[in-house]
Amino acid sequence: MPFAIVLAGVLAIALVVFAPKAAYAGDIATSGGAKYYGIESGKVCKKVDLTGNKKKDKVKYTFKSKKLTVYVNGKKSLTFSKAKYCNYVSVFKLKNGKAFLAVSLVNKKGLLDGGVYQYKSGKLKKVIDFAALTKSQKGAKSTFGGLASIDKNTVHVYCEAKQGKSYLNISRDYTYKSKTLKPVKKSLQVSRW
Numbered sequence: 001m002p003f004a005i006v007l008a009g010v011l012a013i014a015l016v017v018f019a020p021k022a023a024y025a026g027d028i029a030t031s032g033g034a035k036y037y038g039i040e041s042g043k044v045c046k047k048v049d050l051t052g053n054k055k056k057d058k059v060k061y062t063f064k065s066k067k068l069t070v071y072v073n074g075k076k077s078l079t080f081s082k083a084k085y086c087n088y089v090s091v092f093k094l095k096n097g098k099a100f101l102a103v104s105l106v107n108k109k110g111l112l113d114g115g116v117y118q119y120k121s122g123k124l125k126k127v128i129d130f131a132a133l134t135k136s137q138k139g140a141k142s143t144f145g146g147l148a149s150i151d152k153n154t155v156h157v158y159c160e161a162k163q164g165k166s167y168l169n170i171s172r173d174y175t176y177k178s179k180t181l182k183p184v185k186k187s188l189q190v191s192r193w
Helices: 003-018 021-025 131-136
Strands: 029-031 035-039 059-064 067-072 075-080 083-093 099-107 112-120 123-129 141-151 154-163 166-177 180-183 189-192
Touching (some): 035 059, 059 083, 067 083, 075 112, 075 123, 083 141, 099 141, 112 131, 112 154, 112 180, 131 154, 141 166
Parallel strands (some): 029 141
Antiparallel strands (some): 035 083, 059 067, 067 075, 083 099, 112 123, 141 154, 154 166, 166 180, 166 189
C-alpha cells in the first residue's frame, strides 16, 4: 500500500481519537438565523420540530455493533446496518423554520454514506445524498463529507474523495425551494489536491 495512503489513514484516525469533541461531533458554522444541534449517541435532542406538527420532536440515535439507528419520537426512522463509524448525527433548522436531519457515516467499505433527510408523509426521506456528490467525477470514491455551513435558508455540503492518486474536495450549495432543499447551481465546485 502506498505510504501516502497509509499516512492519510493514520492521520484521520488520530484526528478522530485525539481531536476535541466538537471536531467530530458535527459542530458547523451557522449564520443568518439558522440553528444547528449535534446529537450524542444515546442522548435525546428536543430542539426542533422535525415532523412539522408544530411540536418539538425527540430525536435520538444509537450506534452499536456496526449498526446506526435513528429514532424520532421513539419510533425507528432510519437504520444503517453496515456502518464502520459514525461522523455525526444532527438536526438543523433554517431561518424559515424548516427542520432537517443530517447523518454522516462511513460504511464497511470505507466509503461515505448518509445525507440530509426531511420528514415527509410520516417518514424521513433523503433530500441530499453526500456520496452522490462524487458520482460526476469518474472513478472517484467518497471517503468523508457532510454539512459545511448553514446560512439563512442555504446549506453548504461537501465531500472528500479519492480519484486515482489525487484527492478531491467536492461541494455544492442547496437552498430551500418548492418545499425542499434544491441545488443552487447544476455544477459542482471541485478542487483537486
